Amino acid sequence: MKTISYLSIVSVMALSVLFVSCSDDEKQGDTTKPVINLIEPEEGAALKPGSSIHFELDLEDDVMLGSYKVEIHNNFDGHGHTKAETSGTEAFAYNKSWDVSGQKNAHIHHHEIEIPANATEGNYHLMVYCTDAAGNEAYVARNIVLSEDGESGEH
Structure with missing residues:
Protein backbone atom coordinates (compact mmCIF):
# COMPACT_ATOMS: atom_id res chain seq x y z
CA MET A 1 0.00 0.00 0.00
CA ASP A 30 8.28 35.37 -29.23
CA THR A 31 10.75 37.53 -27.30
CA THR A 32 12.13 39.51 -30.24
CA LYS A 33 11.19 43.20 -30.43
CA PRO A 34 9.86 44.59 -33.72
CA VAL A 35 12.15 46.71 -35.93
CA ILE A 36 11.29 50.34 -36.71
CA ASN A 37 12.86 52.23 -39.61
CA LEU A 38 11.61 55.82 -39.33
CA ILE A 39 12.26 57.48 -42.69
CA GLU A 40 10.46 60.83 -42.24
CA PRO A 41 10.66 63.13 -40.43
CA GLU A 42 14.43 63.01 -40.13
CA GLU A 43 16.40 63.84 -36.98
CA GLY A 44 16.40 67.63 -36.47
CA ALA A 45 13.71 68.28 -39.09
CA ALA A 46 12.26 71.80 -39.00
CA LEU A 47 8.49 71.67 -39.50
CA LYS A 48 6.14 74.59 -40.06
CA PRO A 49 3.15 75.26 -37.78
CA GLY A 50 -0.10 75.10 -39.73
CA SER A 51 1.06 72.20 -41.91
CA SER A 52 0.97 68.42 -41.85
CA ILE A 53 3.91 66.15 -41.05
CA HIS A 54 5.21 63.95 -43.85
CA PHE A 55 5.35 60.68 -41.90
CA GLU A 56 6.93 57.55 -43.36
CA LEU A 57 8.28 54.37 -41.76
CA ASP A 58 8.78 50.65 -42.20
CA LEU A 59 7.84 48.17 -39.48
CA GLU A 60 9.01 44.55 -39.32
CA ASP A 61 8.59 41.65 -36.90
CA ASP A 62 9.83 38.07 -36.98
CA VAL A 63 6.37 36.71 -36.10
CA MET A 64 3.52 39.27 -36.26
CA LEU A 65 3.08 43.03 -35.74
CA GLY A 66 0.45 44.41 -33.40
CA SER A 67 0.25 48.22 -33.44
CA TYR A 68 2.26 51.40 -33.62
CA LYS A 69 1.88 54.71 -31.83
CA VAL A 70 3.13 58.23 -32.54
CA GLU A 71 3.63 60.61 -29.65
CA ILE A 72 4.82 64.21 -29.98
CA HIS A 73 5.48 66.43 -26.98
CA ASN A 74 7.37 69.64 -26.34
CA ASN A 75 10.93 69.68 -25.13
CA PHE A 76 10.87 73.12 -23.48
CA ASP A 77 12.11 71.97 -20.06
CA GLY A 78 15.69 73.00 -20.60
CA HIS A 79 17.50 69.66 -20.79
CA GLY A 80 19.97 70.84 -23.36
CA HIS A 81 17.52 72.84 -25.45
CA THR A 82 16.34 76.44 -25.58
CA LYS A 83 12.98 77.47 -24.19
CA ALA A 84 10.38 78.69 -26.66
CA GLU A 85 8.38 81.88 -26.53
CA THR A 86 4.79 81.03 -25.65
CA SER A 87 2.83 84.31 -26.04
CA GLY A 88 -0.39 83.61 -27.96
CA THR A 89 0.58 80.05 -28.83
CA GLU A 90 0.05 76.58 -27.42
CA ALA A 91 2.54 73.76 -27.02
CA PHE A 92 1.77 71.07 -29.60
CA ALA A 93 1.04 67.55 -28.34
CA TYR A 94 -0.04 64.47 -30.29
CA ASN A 95 -0.74 60.87 -29.33
CA LYS A 96 -2.40 58.30 -31.61
CA SER A 97 -2.17 54.54 -32.22
CA TRP A 98 -2.83 52.48 -35.34
CA ASP A 99 -3.49 48.75 -35.72
CA VAL A 100 -1.15 46.79 -38.01
CA SER A 101 -1.99 43.33 -36.71
CA GLY A 102 -1.99 40.42 -39.13
CA GLN A 103 1.18 41.66 -40.87
CA LYS A 104 4.85 40.81 -40.48
CA ASN A 105 5.93 43.92 -42.43
CA ALA A 106 4.22 47.25 -42.96
CA HIS A 107 5.16 50.36 -44.94
CA ILE A 108 3.40 53.40 -43.47
CA HIS A 109 3.10 56.72 -45.32
CA HIS A 110 0.66 59.45 -44.41
CA HIS A 111 0.16 63.18 -43.84
CA GLU A 112 -2.57 63.01 -41.20
CA ILE A 113 -0.57 64.51 -38.31
CA GLU A 114 -1.56 68.18 -38.43
CA ILE A 115 0.46 70.84 -36.62
CA PRO A 116 -1.89 73.64 -35.47
CA ALA A 117 -1.11 77.10 -36.86
CA ASN A 118 -0.85 78.45 -33.30
CA ALA A 119 1.64 75.75 -32.16
CA THR A 120 4.47 77.15 -30.08
CA GLU A 121 7.71 77.19 -32.02
CA GLY A 122 10.61 75.35 -30.48
CA ASN A 123 12.05 71.92 -29.79
CA TYR A 124 9.88 68.79 -29.67
CA HIS A 125 10.32 65.04 -29.33
CA LEU A 126 8.65 62.73 -31.84
CA MET A 127 8.41 59.17 -30.51
CA VAL A 128 7.32 56.11 -32.48
CA TYR A 129 6.48 52.94 -30.55
CA CYS A 130 5.77 49.55 -32.14
CA THR A 131 4.35 46.56 -30.29
CA ASP A 132 4.22 43.09 -31.81
CA ALA A 133 1.45 40.53 -31.28
CA ALA A 134 3.35 39.00 -28.32
CA GLY A 135 3.62 42.37 -26.53
CA ASN A 136 7.30 43.09 -27.28
CA GLU A 137 7.86 46.83 -27.77
CA ALA A 138 10.49 48.90 -29.55
CA TYR A 139 10.69 52.66 -29.96
CA VAL A 140 12.52 55.34 -31.92
CA ALA A 141 12.94 58.96 -30.79
CA ARG A 142 13.56 62.00 -32.98
CA ASN A 143 14.23 65.62 -32.13
CA ILE A 144 12.19 67.95 -34.34
CA VAL A 145 11.76 71.72 -34.35
CA LEU A 146 8.61 73.71 -35.06
CA SER A 147 9.55 76.87 -36.89
CA GLU A 148 7.97 79.34 -39.33
CA ASP A 149 11.01 78.65 -41.51
CA GLY A 150 10.31 74.90 -41.46
CA GLU A 151 9.05 72.53 -44.13
CA SER A 152 5.33 72.27 -44.80
CA GLY A 153 5.41 68.47 -44.99
CA GLU A 154 3.80 68.39 -48.43
CA HIS A 155 6.16 66.06 -50.33
Missing part, protein backbone atom coordinates in the same frame (compact mmCIF):
# COMPACT_ATOMS: atom_id res chain seq x y z
CA LYS A 2 2.83 2.36 0.83
CA THR A 3 4.41 1.56 -2.56
CA ILE A 4 1.30 2.74 -4.38
CA SER A 5 1.18 6.00 -2.40
CA TYR A 6 4.87 6.60 -3.02
CA LEU A 7 4.47 5.95 -6.77
CA SER A 8 1.43 8.21 -6.90
CA ILE A 9 3.30 11.06 -5.24
CA VAL A 10 6.32 10.66 -7.54
CA SER A 11 4.03 10.54 -10.61
CA VAL A 12 2.17 13.68 -9.57
CA MET A 13 5.46 15.52 -8.94
CA ALA A 14 6.84 14.45 -12.32
CA LEU A 15 3.71 15.62 -14.11
CA SER A 16 3.81 18.94 -12.23
CA VAL A 17 7.38 19.56 -13.37
CA LEU A 18 6.42 18.66 -16.94
CA PHE A 19 3.45 21.09 -16.99
CA VAL A 20 5.47 23.91 -15.45
CA SER A 21 8.21 23.40 -18.03
CA CYS A 22 5.70 23.54 -20.87
CA SER A 23 4.17 26.73 -19.49
CA ASP A 24 7.59 28.41 -19.27
CA ASP A 25 8.40 27.39 -22.86
CA GLU A 26 5.13 28.84 -24.11
CA LYS A 27 5.80 32.17 -22.36
CA GLN A 28 9.20 32.39 -23.99
CA GLY A 29 7.83 31.97 -27.54
Whole structure:
Protein backbone atom coordinates (compact mmCIF):
# COMPACT_ATOMS: atom_id res chain seq x y z
CA MET A 1 0.00 0.00 0.00
CA LYS A 2 2.83 2.36 0.83
CA THR A 3 4.41 1.56 -2.56
CA ILE A 4 1.30 2.74 -4.38
CA SER A 5 1.18 6.00 -2.40
CA TYR A 6 4.87 6.60 -3.02
CA LEU A 7 4.47 5.95 -6.77
CA SER A 8 1.43 8.21 -6.90
CA ILE A 9 3.30 11.06 -5.24
CA VAL A 10 6.32 10.66 -7.54
CA SER A 11 4.03 10.54 -10.61
CA VAL A 12 2.17 13.68 -9.57
CA MET A 13 5.46 15.52 -8.94
CA ALA A 14 6.84 14.45 -12.32
CA LEU A 15 3.71 15.62 -14.11
CA SER A 16 3.81 18.94 -12.23
CA VAL A 17 7.38 19.56 -13.37
CA LEU A 18 6.42 18.66 -16.94
CA PHE A 19 3.45 21.09 -16.99
CA VAL A 20 5.47 23.91 -15.45
CA SER A 21 8.21 23.40 -18.03
CA CYS A 22 5.70 23.54 -20.87
CA SER A 23 4.17 26.73 -19.49
CA ASP A 24 7.59 28.41 -19.27
CA ASP A 25 8.40 27.39 -22.86
CA GLU A 26 5.13 28.84 -24.11
CA LYS A 27 5.80 32.17 -22.36
CA GLN A 28 9.20 32.39 -23.99
CA GLY A 29 7.83 31.97 -27.54
CA ASP A 30 8.28 35.37 -29.23
CA THR A 31 10.75 37.53 -27.30
CA THR A 32 12.13 39.51 -30.24
CA LYS A 33 11.19 43.20 -30.43
CA PRO A 34 9.86 44.59 -33.72
CA VAL A 35 12.15 46.71 -35.93
CA ILE A 36 11.29 50.34 -36.71
CA ASN A 37 12.86 52.23 -39.61
CA LEU A 38 11.61 55.82 -39.33
CA ILE A 39 12.26 57.48 -42.69
CA GLU A 40 10.46 60.83 -42.24
CA PRO A 41 10.66 63.13 -40.43
CA GLU A 42 14.43 63.01 -40.13
CA GLU A 43 16.40 63.84 -36.98
CA GLY A 44 16.40 67.63 -36.47
CA ALA A 45 13.71 68.28 -39.09
CA ALA A 46 12.26 71.80 -39.00
CA LEU A 47 8.49 71.67 -39.50
CA LYS A 48 6.14 74.59 -40.06
CA PRO A 49 3.15 75.26 -37.78
CA GLY A 50 -0.10 75.10 -39.73
CA SER A 51 1.06 72.20 -41.91
CA SER A 52 0.97 68.42 -41.85
CA ILE A 53 3.91 66.15 -41.05
CA HIS A 54 5.21 63.95 -43.85
CA PHE A 55 5.35 60.68 -41.90
CA GLU A 56 6.93 57.55 -43.36
CA LEU A 57 8.28 54.37 -41.76
CA ASP A 58 8.78 50.65 -42.20
CA LEU A 59 7.84 48.17 -39.48
CA GLU A 60 9.01 44.55 -39.32
CA ASP A 61 8.59 41.65 -36.90
CA ASP A 62 9.83 38.07 -36.98
CA VAL A 63 6.37 36.71 -36.10
CA MET A 64 3.52 39.27 -36.26
CA LEU A 65 3.08 43.03 -35.74
CA GLY A 66 0.45 44.41 -33.40
CA SER A 67 0.25 48.22 -33.44
CA TYR A 68 2.26 51.40 -33.62
CA LYS A 69 1.88 54.71 -31.83
CA VAL A 70 3.13 58.23 -32.54
CA GLU A 71 3.63 60.61 -29.65
CA ILE A 72 4.82 64.21 -29.98
CA HIS A 73 5.48 66.43 -26.98
CA ASN A 74 7.37 69.64 -26.34
CA ASN A 75 10.93 69.68 -25.13
CA PHE A 76 10.87 73.12 -23.48
CA ASP A 77 12.11 71.97 -20.06
CA GLY A 78 15.69 73.00 -20.60
CA HIS A 79 17.50 69.66 -20.79
CA GLY A 80 19.97 70.84 -23.36
CA HIS A 81 17.52 72.84 -25.45
CA THR A 82 16.34 76.44 -25.58
CA LYS A 83 12.98 77.47 -24.19
CA ALA A 84 10.38 78.69 -26.66
CA GLU A 85 8.38 81.88 -26.53
CA THR A 86 4.79 81.03 -25.65
CA SER A 87 2.83 84.31 -26.04
CA GLY A 88 -0.39 83.61 -27.96
CA THR A 89 0.58 80.05 -28.83
CA GLU A 90 0.05 76.58 -27.42
CA ALA A 91 2.54 73.76 -27.02
CA PHE A 92 1.77 71.07 -29.60
CA ALA A 93 1.04 67.55 -28.34
CA TYR A 94 -0.04 64.47 -30.29
CA ASN A 95 -0.74 60.87 -29.33
CA LYS A 96 -2.40 58.30 -31.61
CA SER A 97 -2.17 54.54 -32.22
CA TRP A 98 -2.83 52.48 -35.34
CA ASP A 99 -3.49 48.75 -35.72
CA VAL A 100 -1.15 46.79 -38.01
CA SER A 101 -1.99 43.33 -36.71
CA GLY A 102 -1.99 40.42 -39.13
CA GLN A 103 1.18 41.66 -40.87
CA LYS A 104 4.85 40.81 -40.48
CA ASN A 105 5.93 43.92 -42.43
CA ALA A 106 4.22 47.25 -42.96
CA HIS A 107 5.16 50.36 -44.94
CA ILE A 108 3.40 53.40 -43.47
CA HIS A 109 3.10 56.72 -45.32
CA HIS A 110 0.66 59.45 -44.41
CA HIS A 111 0.16 63.18 -43.84
CA GLU A 112 -2.57 63.01 -41.20
CA ILE A 113 -0.57 64.51 -38.31
CA GLU A 114 -1.56 68.18 -38.43
CA ILE A 115 0.46 70.84 -36.62
CA PRO A 116 -1.89 73.64 -35.47
CA ALA A 117 -1.11 77.10 -36.86
CA ASN A 118 -0.85 78.45 -33.30
CA ALA A 119 1.64 75.75 -32.16
CA THR A 120 4.47 77.15 -30.08
CA GLU A 121 7.71 77.19 -32.02
CA GLY A 122 10.61 75.35 -30.48
CA ASN A 123 12.05 71.92 -29.79
CA TYR A 124 9.88 68.79 -29.67
CA HIS A 125 10.32 65.04 -29.33
CA LEU A 126 8.65 62.73 -31.84
CA MET A 127 8.41 59.17 -30.51
CA VAL A 128 7.32 56.11 -32.48
CA TYR A 129 6.48 52.94 -30.55
CA CYS A 130 5.77 49.55 -32.14
CA THR A 131 4.35 46.56 -30.29
CA ASP A 132 4.22 43.09 -31.81
CA ALA A 133 1.45 40.53 -31.28
CA ALA A 134 3.35 39.00 -28.32
CA GLY A 135 3.62 42.37 -26.53
CA ASN A 136 7.30 43.09 -27.28
CA GLU A 137 7.86 46.83 -27.77
CA ALA A 138 10.49 48.90 -29.55
CA TYR A 139 10.69 52.66 -29.96
CA VAL A 140 12.52 55.34 -31.92
CA ALA A 141 12.94 58.96 -30.79
CA ARG A 142 13.56 62.00 -32.98
CA ASN A 143 14.23 65.62 -32.13
CA ILE A 144 12.19 67.95 -34.34
CA VAL A 145 11.76 71.72 -34.35
CA LEU A 146 8.61 73.71 -35.06
CA SER A 147 9.55 76.87 -36.89
CA GLU A 148 7.97 79.34 -39.33
CA ASP A 149 11.01 78.65 -41.51
CA GLY A 150 10.31 74.90 -41.46
CA GLU A 151 9.05 72.53 -44.13
CA SER A 152 5.33 72.27 -44.80
CA GLY A 153 5.41 68.47 -44.99
CA GLU A 154 3.80 68.39 -48.43
CA HIS A 155 6.16 66.06 -50.33
